[in-house]
Amino acid sequence: MSIIDFIRIVLRHWLLIVLLPFGLAVIVFLLTMNEEKTYRTSTLLYTGLVSGASIENPGNNQVDYHAVSNAFDNMINTIESRQTLEQVGIRLLAEDLANPDPLPKKRRRIIEKTFTTEETEQFSVAGDPSSTADNLLACLERDNCYGLKKLLYTSYEPYSLRSLKKITIRRQGNSDMVEISYKTTDPELCRRTLQILTEVFTARMRQQKSGEAGTVLDYFRNEVELANQRLTQAEDQLKEFKDTNDIINYYEETKELAISHKDLEAEIRSEMKNLEQARATVSTIDSSLHVRNDMYHISNRVLENRNLLADIETRLAQGSVEKDEKEPFARKARELRNIISQDVNTLYHLKTSPEGISQNVFIETWLENKLEIERSTAKLGVLDDKFRALEKRIEEFSAYGSTLERLNMRINIAKSEYLELLHSLNVTQMHQKNIEMQADVDIIDPPAFPLEPEPSKRKMIVLLAFIGGMAGCIVLVTALDYLDPNLQSPQRATKITDLKLVGAFPRIDKRRKEIDYPRLLDRTAEQLSSAVKLLHQQKQKTSQFVVVIFSHDRGEGKSFIGEKLAEKISGTYYPARHVAPQSETISAIENPSDPTTLQSACGGGDMSDREILILELPDLKHHLLPVRMLHGADVALLVARANRRWSGSDQQLQEKVTTIIGSPPLMVLNGVEPDKLEGFLGDIPKKRSWLRIRVKKLFA
Numbered sequence: 001m002s003i004i005d006f007i008r009i010v011l012r013h014w015l016l017i018v019l020l021p022f023g024l025a026v027i028v029f030l031l032t033m034n035e036e037k038t039y040r041t042s043t044l045l046y047t048g049l050v051s052g053a054s055i056e057n058p059g060n061n062q063v064d065y066h067a068v069s070n071a072f073d074n075m076i077n078t079i080e081s082r083q084t085l086e087q088v089g090i091r092l093l094a095e096d097l098a099n100p101d102p103l104p105k106k107r108r109r110i111i112e113k114t115f116t117t118e119e120t121e122q123f124s125v126a127g128d129p130s131s132t133a134d135n136l137l138a139c140l141e142r143d144n145c146y147g148l149k150k151l152l153y154t155s156y157e158p159y160s161l162r163s164l165k166k167i168t169i170r171r172q173g174n175s176d177m178v179e180i181s182y183k184t185t186d187p188e189l190c191r192r193t194l195q196i197l198t199e200v201f202t203a204r205m206r207q208q209k210s211g212e213a214g215t216v217l218d219y220f221r222n223e224v225e226l227a228n229q230r231l232t233q234a235e236d237q238l239k240e241f242k243d244t245n246d247i248i249n250y251y252e253e254t255k256e257l258a259i260s261h262k263d264l265e266a267e268i269r270s271e272m273k274n275l276e277q278a279r280a281t282v283s284t285i286d287s288s289l290h291v292r293n294d295m296y297h298i299s300n301r302v303l304e305n306r307n308l309l310a311d312i313e314t315r316l317a318q319g320s321v322e323k324d325e326k327e328p329f330a331r332k333a334r335e336l337r338n339i340i341s342q343d344v345n346t347l348y349h350l351k352t353s354p355e356g357i358s359q360n361v362f363i364e365t366w367l368e369n370k371l372e373i374e375r376s377t378a379k380l381g382v383l384d385d386k387f388r389a390l391e392k393r394i395e396e397f398s399a400y401g402s403t404l405e406r407l408n409m410r411i412n413i414a415k416s417e418y419l420e421l422l423h424s425l426n427v428t429q430m431h432q433k434n435i436e437m438q439a440d441v442d443i444i445d446p447p448a449f450p451l452e453p454e455p456s457k458r459k460m461i462v463l464l465a466f467i468g469g470m471a472g473c474i475v476l477v478t479a480l481d482y483l484d485p486n487l488q489s490p491q492r493a494t495k496i497t498d499l500k501l502v503g504a505f506p507r508i509d510k511r512r513k514e515i516d517y518p519r520l521l522d523r524t525a526e527q528l529s530s531a532v533k534l535l536h537q538q539k540q541k542t543s544q545f546v547v548v549i550f551s552h553d554r555g556e557g558k559s560f561i562g563e564k565l566a567e568k569i570s571g572t573y574y575p576a577r578h579v580a581p582q583s584e585t586i587s588a589i590e591n592p593s594d595p596t597t598l599q600s601a602c603g604g605g606d607m608s609d610r611e612i613l614i615l616e617l618p619d620l621k622h623h624l625l626p627v628r629m630l631h632g633a634d635v636a637l638l639v640a641r642a643n644r645r646w647s648g649s650d651q652q653l654q655e656k657v658t659t660i661i662g663s664p665p666l667m668v669l670n671g672v673e674p675d676k677l678e679g680f681l682g683d684i685p686k687k688r689s690w691l692r693i694r695v696k697k698l699f700a
Helices: 003-012 014-031 065-080 082-098 105-114 117-123 129-140 146-153 187-244 250-318 323-351 359-439 458-483 490-497 517-539 558-572 583-590 627-631 648-661 674-681 690-699
Strands: 039-046 168-171 177-184 442-445 501-506 545-550 576-579 612-616 635-641 666-672
Touching: 003 014, 003 458, 014 458, 039 187, 065 082, 065 168, 065 177, 065 187, 082 105, 082 129, 082 146, 082 187, 105 146, 117 129, 129 146, 177 187, 187 359, 250 323, 250 359, 490 501, 490 666, 490 674, 501 517, 501 558, 501 674, 517 545, 517 558, 517 674, 545 558, 545 627, 558 576, 558 612, 558 635, 558 666, 583 627, 627 648, 635 648, 666 674
Parallel strands: 501 666, 545 612, 545 635, 576 612, 635 666
Antiparallel strands: 039 177, 039 442, 168 177
């Protein structure tokens, strides 16, 4: 569908498109005559979510816009939540029940309609809205509180959730400000609703945030206490172990033991060295003391030999020795002198060392070393006991080391856990304090009492009703035209029937004075006659040329088209005659045993070979199918009205005709809207204003 077609559809139904929206606008105008005036008030709140101070990151000026957006969403969802609106509605109703005297008539009627007198007396506490609200909340929790639940949840009264959901929340740009506004028909109720809403949602946010942080805070406090107990227990175990095993400072004592062990080993080695030296000295001196014993023997032997030599020399000197014994005695005396001389030399060497040291010095040295041996032996015994005790202590400390390491590790783990939990507790406490600070909302502009009602939207509603009705009508007529299953136009008829279109005649509407129907009919008849004449020339037939005009149903316009075709051909071409035989004549012609012929059916007389016979047949759906007449036709024209559907029966008849004549029939569309002939004929002859001409040139 082109824009030109759309404009034509609108112009064709302009009266409906104008009158229906106008009527709808009038109805809306009448319905809104008694419209209640609405009042609007708002409050401006400072949240501090963007630029507010934070004790968690006092020096951090960066803004997490995702977290800020999430915080604003949480705030808005809290305000719009069912429980918040429910509390607001309950408190509004409680104030009216507790103070019924200054109530407007409308609110008084709502209360009287919702509650009985007994229920009103049961719920209301005069001058105490808080107690009244508690009574209403207690009633709301019961199953039989139908009136209150119906008022809150299903009605559209000022106390209901449906009415309170009209509250709008809007953030002021990217700032900390939030504007809450509300519209209703009662100005005092409008202001009081926002006041109560601010109190309720602020308390809920503070409770919600404190509850979340309080749960975490209690958890960390409990965990810190348990961690402190575990740390104290580990420290007590270490203290008990040190007291039991007499350990003051394990690592220093271990170091001292190692040093003492090293020093004691050095001292033992030194003492053993001294002992060995003393023993060697004593051994050497002992060997010298054994020579001294030999010296005593030699001295005695020298003394004895000297006495013996003196006796021999005395006897020799006295001559008391026999002469024959004198020589042996002299020889004996010489031997004794030699022995005494050797013994004397030996004694001299024994009494004096090669260095010339006296034997007394050796004796003193021997005594000193003998004492040193005794002292060293005793000291080595003591040192050996100390060494064994030290090694035992070292062995014990080696066993203590793993235990102390394990106990210290437990303490370190417990301390680390305690410090980590303590840090988390401090962070949670700061977070809770920060949440409490952020939960406080400052009221910048409290809700004011609205003195003037909102501007009425009655004009806008009426205008929208008119525009909406007009748009709906345009859419409706366009959709109906687009979805119309009829043949409508030449292009649509060709597409639906798959037949070649050789002619199209307009629907004559005498109300459309701007169309020149005689010229239009002349053009359509000329186009159809041209198609027939062209077919006649293509046939090159010397005998009579028969054009059969038929239709599937009655009232398709066969006679009109046949007459127009005969008139046009006769005036510009060969002679043409339009004939419409009766049904009985056609039945006789179709009967092979009947002598009736086409010539007799046409009125008798000779038929010219140059004559073009236009033979009109009755509709095929209600009469006998003229097989012989169709078979003998040179051209078959199927006439169909544009305002009819192409059904399955039409398709079957068309297939039968195609089988009879050997080719599909040609189609002539009748009763077409003149505007839809432009695609087939070109511009139709009619008067056009300059605006139509410009629009057509613009969108064509």
